Amino acid sequence: MSEAEDGKPEAVRRRRLLAAGFGAAALLPFAAACGSGDPAPGNEFRSPNVTDQPSARNVKDFGAVGDGSADDTAAFAAAAAVDGDKPLVLYIPAGNYLLRSFPALDDFATVLGDGADVTTVYYDGDDTLIWLQRKQRVRFSRLGFYLTGGRATAMRLSECFRCSLDAVVLRGNHLAENAPRYHEQRGLVLDRNTGGTAVLNSDINNFGFGIVTSCIQNYVTTSKLTNNRVSVLGTGDDHNAGLALTNVEFVSDSDPRTTDRHISIDGAANDWWLTNVWFEGAQTAISVGVPGGGPAQFGMVNCKVAAREVCLDLVYCRQPYLANVQFDPDLNSPPIEVRIDAGGTPEGTAINLISGSHEDVDPRAFPDGWHVIGRGRIHGARFAGTMEVQAGRTETDIIQAQDRDGGIVSAVLPSGAYLSERSEGGIVLRDSAGTYWRLSVDTDGSVKTSSLGKQRPRS
Structure with missing residues (x-):
């Protein structure tokens, strides 16, 4: 110059x-x-948004055709063969690329396309297309993968750290019409203590299993899982599987052959947290645990769940927490909104659960150990320390005891006096010898006692 x-x-x-x-x-x-x-x-x-690094390697510069017919495996391998100490930036322009295998990727590699619906990699084998082992911070962005092999896996991350999928489409071949041919197809597999994986702005569709995880501390956000037989499978039975999902949508069609469960946790696991998640189009939307094993924690906050048979099936979980969850029918017939195994999930917390089919979620669904706060009622509450109760107005009772039909059994009046509304009720006292006595009143106002024996009365 x-x-x-x-x-x-x-x-x-x-x-x-x-x-x-x-x-x-x-x-x-x-x-x-x-x-x-x-x-x-x-x-x-070629593209204004490919990368901010001048070292991006365009697969077409190494012989890739991308016409949907040519085998571009060798060209991809040549483009990914980087010498030197700079991380690989692999650019895949718009096109349809047929691959028999995907090249190995090193730490900090970036694979970029022009868009998840315009850059598509096709694979018809039965193996794993992309398998990262002991890699860190590998990133995939703006491209799609379409698998047609009956037992194929799109991506598997083993002992990996902080890898990500951003605006990526993983698509299998599972449909109601061809079931069960593609039930073994897998979209994303996270195993061997992989952590920090981020799936964002992505779609995982039409697999037997959309995501399979036996790890914790991985994250899915602003993404959509569609028409998978099981969208997310938490597996391993080693107390380790867990996942955090935020702003995620699970959907499917109305054919029961398409989707059996959106989320299934099939044994002992760690923490699962769902925030702002939408479910529709499954026989059972969410199944948590199996007899004898399930997650240590399972939480749902601000979610909407629709299903054909069961919305939420809590089989085994140590500490479930549900807040601001709405349950709806997927078709015309109301589903079981919450099904809880009292032996496997004896305790939990539920706050403001909303029924789309009934006046309220059936309170009989919750075991006695649950703490449930609903519209105008609290179930299973336990208070420690001094409890203070005040009347709302001077003429209202301070406390009321009601039967299951809402009839008043007894009350504490504004003056503090105790009132029994039923003649067979009264006051029960226990003497120093251990005998229980009921105090009642005759129509002339005389008070009498009747022995109830030494067994603590239940009514």
Whole structure:
């Protein structure tokens, strides 16, 4: 560049962009805006949003065709063969690429496409297309994978740390019409203590199992799982499986052959947390635990659950927590909204559960050890310390005891006096010898006692 050219605004912009790490492709829109004419041959503008690193390797520069017919396996392998100490940035332009295998990726590799619906990798084998082992911070973004092999797995992460899928589509071939042919297809498998995985803005569709995890501390957000036979399977039975899902949508069609469960935790596991999650289109939306084993914690907050048979099936869980959850029918017939095994899930907390089919979620669904706060009622509450109760108005009772039909049995009046509304009720006292006595009153106002024996009365 001459001294005269060096001071031109265009040259200054170029130097600043190059210093910031932008490649030559990113400079072309600026050159066009400055009237510099057409780019030189070989520097044609391909994509304005590929990467901020000038070292991106375009698979088409290594012979990939992307026409949906040619085998592009060798071209991908050549493009991914990076020498030196810079992490791989693999760019896959818009197209349809047939692969027999995906090249190995090192730590910090980035795989980028032009969009999840325009850059598509096809695989018809029965193995795992992408298997990362002991890798960290590998990123996939803006591309799709379509699998047609009956036992294929799209991605498997083993002993990996902080890898991510951003705006990625994983699509299998499972449909109601071809079931059970593709029941063994898997979208994403997380195993061997993989942690920190982030799935965001992504879609996982039409697999036998959308996500299979035996790990904890992995995250799915702003994503959608559609028409999977089981969308998320927490497995391993080693007290380790767990997942956090936020702003996620689970949907399916109305054919029972398509989706059996959206979430299934099939044994001993760790923490599962669902926040702002939507479910519809399954026989059972969520199944938690199996007899003898389930998660240490399971939480749902601000969720909407619709199902054809059972919305939430709590088989075994040590500490479930449900808050602001709405249960709806998926078709016309109301489902079982909450089914709880009292032996496997004897205790839990439920706050503001909403029924879309009934006046309220059936209180008989909750075992005695549950603490349930609903519309105008509390079930299973336990208070420690001094409890203070005040009347709302001077003429209202301070406390009322009611039967299951809402009839008043007894009350504490505003004055503090105890009132028994039923003649067979009265006051029961226990003497020093251990005998219980009932105090009652005759119609003439006389008080009498009747022995109830030494067994504590139940009514």
